[in-house]
Amino acid sequence: MHLTLIKPNIGRMEHSLYVDEGRMEPLQLGVLAALTPPDVDVTLWDDRLESIPYDEPTDLVAITVETYTARRAYEIAGEYRARGVPVIMGGMQPTLIPEEVTPHADAIFVGDAETKWLGVLDDFRRGALKPVYDAPVGVAHPGVFTQRDIFKGKGYLPISLMQFSRGCRFACNFCAVSTYFDKGHYTRRVEEVVAEIEARERNQIIFFVDDNILSNFAAAKELFRALIPLKVHWVSQGSIDMTQDRELMDLMVR
Ligand code: SF4
Incomplete structure (x- = not known):
């Protein structure tokens, strides 16, 4: 087939x-x-x-x-x-x-x-x-690593897209994410995200495509602590209430 x-x-x-x-x-x-x-x-x-x-x-x-x-x-x-x-x-x-x-x-x-x-x-x-x-949304599915060989030779930008979480706890009335996930937020296991990062062929910048990577501060901190020894450069998007948590802000820049 x-x-x-x-x-x-x-x-x-x-x-x-x-x-x-x-x-x-x-x-x-x-x-x-x-x-x-x-x-x-x-x-x-x-x-x-x-x-x-x-x-x-x-x-x-x-x-x-x-x-x-x-x-x-x-x-x-x-x-x-x-x-x-x-x-x-x-x-x-x-x-x-x-x-x-x-x-x-x-x-x-x-x-x-x-x-x-x-x-x-x-x-x-x-x-x-x-x-x-x-099918339901946001169901954790351990052991699924992105199959990246289908991207080879396409000329994509040198950025590795990753996902740690889906959804967002907020309910902004203009946001499709809020509707799609019904204000739910779902995270992958940190060790699986780390394993997927370590399996990359090239050490390029990582873009976490999460809708709001900071929807759950505790979960985000667990991820950011695990990223420190990997010494990766990453970008993502998160809600501005991040500024209320100094520890979270510190972990993001380490
Ligand atoms: S904070 Fe962002 S992702 Fe979350 S519901 Fe509002 S617009 Fe959507």
């Missing part, structure tokens, strides 16, 4: 300025590849960097869809479906607005992939792909 993973571009038209120049590794697809059994061949096409070879044979296409890539994702799905290749869409947009996404896909995946992705592939192999897979 061959699985094609797609990261869509923002949906640029020829006259448009909306071009995604971020060119960072699509971490979510590296995680999806890691959740995929080894007997499945996996190929990544990143629409921001390369032309998608729609005519290249594949059995199933999985597209990650954010709100700002939705229109382009629907175009890509249309190309594959016109060639008879089934498409499943997952991510923020299918989870928050499934009724919009459904007409563009053979199946949609609502929620985080960890608990039900194997079931999707099993169903597909049996010819019994369901129209909707509804």
Whole structure:
């Protein structure tokens, strides 16, 4: 079986300025590849960097869809479906607005992939792909390390994307994260994050893509203490209430 993973571009038209120049590794697809059994061949096409070879044979296409890539994702799905290749869409947009996404896909995946992705592939192999897979969000899944070999040769920026946590305890009414995770915050085990950092091939800067890496001060401190001996440079995003905890601030710069 061959699985094609797609990261869509923002949906640029020829006259448009909306071009995604971020060119960072699509971490979510590296995680999806890691959740995929080894007997499945996996190929990544990143629409921001390369032309998608729609005519290249594949059995199933999985597209990650954010709100700002939705229109382009629907175009890509249309190309594959016109060639008879089934498409499943997952991510923020299918989870928050499934009724919009459904007409563009053979199946949609609502929620985080960890608990039900194997079931999707099993169903597909049996010819019994369901129209909707509804999975919980934020479920810890020990032992899943991002499969980074799918990023090789793509020309991504020299930044390693990592994830320590998902979600945020706050409830900002404009924030999709708050809605997606229902104000929940979920962390990985620190030792697994450390192991993933140590397994990097190149000693490049780390970007923790966490929605709010400081949502839980105690958990964040545990991570930051573990990072000190690794002597890594890292960036992330966190809520400004960090300034209320001097120890937390100190740990972040060590
Ligand atoms: S603090 Fe940031 S991540 Fe958390 S709910 Fe508010 S905007 Fe969203």
